Amino acid sequence: MSWRDNLIKIEPYVAGEQPKKTNFIKLNANENPYPPSPKVADAVKNFNAEILKKYPDANAVPLTSAIAKREGLKPENVFASNGTDDVLSLSFRAFFNSDKPIVFPDITYSFNTVWCDILRIPYETVPVDDNFNINPADYKRENGGVVIVNPNAPTSIGRGLDFIREVMDANQNSVVIIDEAYVDFGGTTAVPLLAEYDNLLITRTFSKSRSLAGMRLGWAMGSAELISALYATKDSMNSYPVDSIAQAAGIASIEDEEYFKTTVAKVISSRERLTQELRKMGFNLPDSQTNFVFAEHPKYSAKDIFEFLKSRGIYVRWFNKPRIDNRLRITVGTDDEIDALITALREFIK
Amino acid sequence: MSWRDNLIKIEPYVAGEQPKKTNFIKLNANENPYPPSPKVADAVKNFNAEILKKYPDANAVPLTSAIAKREGLKPENVFASNGTDDVLSLSFRAFFNSDKPIVFPDITYSFNTVWCDILRIPYETVPVDDNFNINPADYKRENGGVVIVNPNAPTSIGRGLDFIREVMDANQNSVVIIDEAYVDFGGTTAVPLLAEYDNLLITRTFSKSRSLAGMRLGWAMGSAELISALYATKDSMNSYPVDSIAQAAGIASIEDEEYFKTTVAKVISSRERLTQELRKMGFNLPDSQTNFVFAEHPKYSAKDIFEFLKSRGIYVRWFNKPRIDNRLRITVGTDDEIDALITALREFIK
Numbered sequence: 001m002s003w004r005d006n007l008i009k010i011e012p013y014v015a016g017e018q019p020k021k022t023n024f025i026k027l028n029a030n031e032n033p034y035p036p037s038p039k040v041a042d043a044v045k046n047f048n049a050e051i052l053k054k055y056p057d058a059n060a061v062p063l064t065s066a067i068a069k070r071e072g073l074k075p076e077n078v079f080a081s082n083g084t085d086d087v088l089s090l091s092f093r094a095f096f097n098s099d100k101p102i103v104f105p106d107i108t109y110s111f112n113t114v115w116c117d118i119l120r121i122p123y124e125t126v127p128v129d130d131n132f133n134i135n136p137a138d139y140k141r142e143n144g145g146v147v148i149v150n151p152n153a154p155t156s157i158g159r160g161l162d163f164i165r166e167v168m169d170a171n172q173n174s175v176v177i178i179d180e181a182y183v184d185f186g187g188t189t190a191v192p193l194l195a196e197y198d199n200l201l202i203t204r205t206f207s208k209s210r211s212l213a214g215m216r217l218g219w220a221m222g223s224a225e226l227i228s229a230l231y232a233t234k235d236s237m238n239s240y241p242v243d244s245i246a247q248a249a250g251i252a253s254i255e256d257e258e259y260f261k262t263t264v265a266k267v268i269s270s271r272e273r274l275t276q277e278l279r280k281m282g283f284n285l286p287d288s289q290t291n292f293v294f295a296e297h298p299k300y301s302a303k304d305i306f307e308f309l310k311s312r313g314i315y316v317r318w319f320n321k322p323r324i325d326n327r328l329r330i331t332v333g334t335d336d337e338i339d340a341l342i343t344a345l346r347e348f349i350k
Numbered sequence: 351m352s353w354r355d356n357l358i359k360i361e362p363y364v365a366g367e368q369p370k371k372t373n374f375i376k377l378n379a380n381e382n383p384y385p386p387s388p389k390v391a392d393a394v395k396n397f398n399a400e401i402l403k404k405y406p407d408a409n410a411v412p413l414t415s416a417i418a419k420r421e422g423l424k425p426e427n428v429f430a431s432n433g434t435d436d437v438l439s440l441s442f443r444a445f446f447n448s449d450k451p452i453v454f455p456d457i458t459y460s461f462n463t464v465w466c467d468i469l470r471i472p473y474e475t476v477p478v479d480d481n482f483n484i485n486p487a488d489y490k491r492e493n494g495g496v497v498i499v500n501p502n503a504p505t506s507i508g509r510g511l512d513f514i515r516e517v518m519d520a521n522q523n524s525v526v527i528i529d530e531a532y533v534d535f536g537g538t539t540a541v542p543l544l545a546e547y548d549n550l551l552i553t554r555t556f557s558k559s560r561s562l563a564g565m566r567l568g569w570a571m572g573s574a575e576l577i578s579a580l581y582a583t584k585d586s587m588n589s590y591p592v593d594s595i596a597q598a599a600g601i602a603s604i605e606d607e608e609y610f611k612t613t614v615a616k617v618i619s620s621r622e623r624l625t626q627e628l629r630k631m632g633f634n635l636p637d638s639q640t641n642f643v644f645a646e647h648p649k650y651s652a653k654d655i656f657e658f659l660k661s662r663g664i665y666v667r668w669f670n671k672p673r674i675d676n677r678l679r680i681t682v683g684t685d686d687e688i689d690a691l692i693t694a695l696r697e698f699i700k
Contacts, residue, residue: 003525003549006448006494007579010586032403041399044595049391052564052599053382055557082432082566082593093468098356114586118443120470144356175353199353207405214402214594216432229357236360236464243432244564245394245595249402 010117024313025340027331030153030182030292032211034266034334036249037259040212043252047245056244059231063247066254067219071191076224080242080250081234084181084205084218088147089115091201091220094233095175096121098144102174105134107324108149109179128155132286132294136163140170149179151187151289154319154329158187158289168197175226177201182290184209184264185271191221198223208291209264210253217242217250267291271332277342281349292331294324297349302326305348312344360467374663375690377681380503380532380642382561384616384684386599387609390562393602397595406594409581413597416604417569421541426574430592430600431584434531434555434568438497439465441551441570444583445525446471448494452524455484457674458499459529478505482636482644486513490520499529501537501639504669504679508537508639518547525576527551532640534559534614535621541571548573558641559614560603567592567600617641621682627692631699642681644674647699652676655698662694 035041064078071078081087092115096102101122104112116123126138132155139146146167151158168176178190180202190202206217220230242250253260271288278285278295285295296302306318306328317329330341385391414428421428431437442465446452451472454462466473476488482505489496496517501508518526528540530552540552556567570580592600603610621638628635628645635645646652656668656678667679680691 003445003523004575006445006525008444008447008583010582026404029405031405034403035400036402040402044397044399045395047394049394049599050385052386052390053384053561054376055379055381055563056566094358095353095356097358111586118583118586173353175356211403213405216406216593225354232360233358233468236468243566243593243596246593249399 010114024315025333025337026315027333027337027341028315028317028329029213030208030290030329030331031213032208032263032267032291033332033337034211034263036211037253037256039252039256039259040249043248044245047248051244056242056247058235060242060247063242063250063254064219066251070254070257071221073191073194073221074224077194077221077227079220079222079227079230079234080247081218081220082242082246083207083216084179084203085111086216087203087218087220087230088177088179089119090230090233091175091177091203092116092121093119094229095177095201095226096145098174100142100144102145102147103139103141103143104147105152107132107152107155108147109153112147128152132157134159134163136166136170139167143171143174145174146171146176147179148177149181150190151182151185153182153290154292154294154317154324154327155286156182156288156290156292156294157286158183160188161190161192164190164193168193168200172199175199175201177203179203181205181208184260185268185291186289194221194223198225201226206250206253209267210260211263212249212253215246215249217246267332270335270338273335274330274332274338274342277338278345281345292329294327294329296327300349302328305345308348309341309344314341314344316341360464374665375683375687376665377683377687377691378665378667378679379563380558380640380679380681381563382558382613382617382641383682383687384561384613386561387603387606389602389606389609390599393598394595397598401594406592406597408585410592410597413592413600413604414569416601420604420607421571423541423544423571424574427544427571427577429570429572429577429580429584431568431570432592432596433557433566434529434553435461436566437553437568437570437580438527438529439469440580440583441525441527441553442466442471443469444579445527445551445576446495448524450492450494452495452497453489453491453493454497455502457482457502457505458497459503462497478502482507484509484513486516486520489517493521493524495524496521496526497529498527499531500540501532501535503532503640504642504644504667504674504677505636506638506640506642506644507636508533510538511540511543514540514543518543518550522549525549525551527553529553531555531558534610535618535641536639544571544573548575551576556600556603559617560610561613562599562603565596565599567596617682620685620688623685624680624682624688624692627688628695631695642679644677644679646677650699652678655695658698659691659694664691664694666691
């Protein structure tokens with residue numbers, strides 16, 4: 001008997017490689033190639049550091065109010081926290097306390113299973129079809145909760161409001177979480193359904209379309225009942241909220257709609273070009289509604305392409321996992337980065 | 351059967367009141383009355399917001415290296431995260447996986463019981479004596495872990511190395527957490543014992559002696575084995591670490607030893623004056639090794655004093671809890687704030 005017997009048994013999540021060298025192209029973490037709004041830079045530069053001596057605004061009210069205004073909701077329908085991972089793990093703890101398993105697709109954001117393990121929540125995964133589509137009929141079973149990423153990752157495939165409505169109608173006794181981390185890049189948001197379903201929780205992030213991965217900021221939208229349960233859970237696990245600088249930066253980001261639209265449009269335009277170029281080279285990939293593509297080549301192994309690109313200083317994501325181990329997840333970079341990627345791929349394939 | 355049946359059942363933690371009015375004296379959250387180091391302000395002002403588009407350094411290595419250097423440790427002995435609450439809740443999850451209850455004093459930081467409830471960890475509390483002293487003999491029992499705040503909160507009483515050593519020697523089969531949130535204000539750190547005990551974890555915060563409550567930054571020190579278990583747990587629950595600006599601010603704070611010493615000395619000096627003045631008015635309070643005092647008056651109820659001070663715009667902390675409901679926890683403010691407090695108390699008591 002030793003204290004070592006009581007250590008957690010866990011497989012750590014492996015994030016996209018963060019190369020130590022400096023001269024490389026990083027298309028492996030779905031980061032935005034463009035900087036955050038200049039108004040965010042101003043908010044940081046002009047931040048009065050003296051106020052850091054006090055704890056932050058407990059419920060980040062100015063930030064949730066700015067989000068609510070943009071989304072056409074009330075502040076009591078918005079919960080802000082330190083990144084969507086934080087929002088999701090708090091949501092799992094707050095909403096999934098049934099003996100029945102929660103359900104989610106087998107191919108989706110890989111954190112779901114880890115949170116279930118850590119929080120001792122039973123779960124079942126449902127296979128997506130061979131084209132990576134989620135079938136709403138699979139979510140018409142007794143469950144303790146439902147989690148769907150829409151558009152889904154790493155598949156890049158998005159579904160419309162009819163799909164969400166079908167899932168909601170079949171799950172009136174569970175909380176349904178729709179993670180919209182990538183929705184700004186062409187997906188369909190479920191926000192219009194919030195007025196109809198008290199058990200719908202939508203999550204968002206500042207890390208992708210708002211270029212603030214380094215800041216750790218995410219939010220959730222739902223009925224006042226769900227949101228207040230999230231605050232109660234957060235207040236209990238970790239008494240103090242989003243740091244004061246992050247709150248200021250988040251507000252500046254939300255309020256600069258024009259910069260947001262311009263950046264997103266650039267990423268979408270680059271993604272369409274990348275998609276066409278990849279298809280010309282023989283890659284198969286679904287139409288993406290995200291800031292990445294999910295591609296396979298019928299003649300070459302994804303692992304070989306991954307290693308070749310790495311040798312050229314280009315980092316993409318390859319998952320050594322069943323069903324997707326011949327696919328590459330490639331983040332949409334700047335046009336120059338995409339050119340370099342295409343040049344390297346042509347060289348590999350020729 | 352409704353989704354509401356599966357919501358978490360929890361009593362939210364109630365933090366010190368954050369008054370909405372602006373003209374008040376806030377001595378209820380153990381915040382530092384002085385701003386953070388001017389070097390922190392410079393680090394924020396000069397921070398390059400463009401890098402926020404990328405995820406932060408995953409293990410906050412420059413920050414843990416700066417901390418390790420100051421504490422005479424190696425970087426692999428230091429774990430940094432978003433506030434001590436975050437460090438502690440991750441530690442509970444990482445280290446307390448026994449069927450036996452973890453033990454801690456009945457009068458201590460009130461989050462312990464909440465984390466146990468959330469993480470489904472069995473626990474037992476051990477009463478401190480009538481003078482609020484922790485008796486090391488109480489920790490010589492089979493357990494799944496030990497948590498001691500030293501100096502303790504809200505009692506303000508610190509213990510020396512002999513005490514910690516006695517607890518460690520009796521608990522070689524459990525992880526022992528010593529929370530040193532307040533140690534810089536005159537307590538005795540257990541850092542010298544880290545070389546002897548692989549199962550000792552020490553936690554610290556930037557929120558008190560370093561005036562960075564608004565930033566959410568804390569750290570832990572321990573054997574490489576404990577620290578790597580913390581990283582594995584954190585990587586699994588919440589994939590991305592301390593935000594990039596907070597890392598920069600933390601390094602600036604750690605590297606400005608002179609400002610740190612000056613600020614701490616000012617707080618200690620004000621605390622001694624406050625202690626003397628309170629005793630002159632008949633208050634009983636132990637010698638504090640923290641940035642607050644824990645006082646009772648034999649003739650007046652703490653609640654009445656609390657309400658009177660509040661009516662004068664002075665917020666202190668009163669806990670409506672067994673054994674301590676006739677005590678006030680008063681944060682050491684600036685000299686002007688202490689003068690205002692003493693004037694108001696004299697008026698109440700006269």
